[in-house]
Amino acid sequence: MSPRSLISGGLLLLGAALPSCFSNNRHQGQRLYAQHCAGCxxxxxxxxxxLIPPLAGSDYLAKHRAELPCLVRNGQHGMIVVNGVGYHNVMPGNKTMSTAQLTNLLNYVESHWGNQAAPRTIRDVQTQLDSCRRP
Structure with a gap:
């Protein structure tokens, strides 16, 4: 087999493997939402x-975009106003979710149910997490 054939064959295999890799990550946000958020x-x-604020069509998501990674990581303990309604319940944080998982979760929430935020990158989320006030 010539070197050119080997390279072509390798690229074909890589091309066949990549869609499933991206496909799994694309749906990870939805799976994480179902596992960690949908219950409430x-x-x-x-x-x-x-009792529990909506995420669908939520003005809070757009107004507090930079704070959302910290909110999901550390939880919510104070009063918040979503779509003109005050909510004062505790939301537990999730310190076990990786930055990549948190990015996929936020991208899912912010692109569904009438929400239309620009996609986040892992780097953006990590920068926002680095600036979180520790509870």
Whole structure:
């Protein structure tokens, strides 16, 4: 086999493997949401009456975009206002989620249910996490 054939064959194998790799990451945010968030915020991000804020069509997500990585990592303990309604319940944080997982989760939430934020990068999320105030 010539070196050119080997390179072509290697590129074909790499090309075949990459879509499944990206496909798994593309859906990771949805899986993480179902595992960690949907129990409280609802399967469609609808929240729960005046107890748990909605993520669907949430003005809070857009207004506090830079704070969201810290909020998910460290939790929420104070009063917040979402779509004009005040919420004062504790949201537990998740310190076990990697920066990549947190990025995928936020990208999922911020691109579904009427939310239309620009995609985040792992580097952006890490920079925001580095600036978190420690609880």
């Amino acid at each position: 915020h609802g399967e469609q991000g609808q929240g729960l009456a005046r």
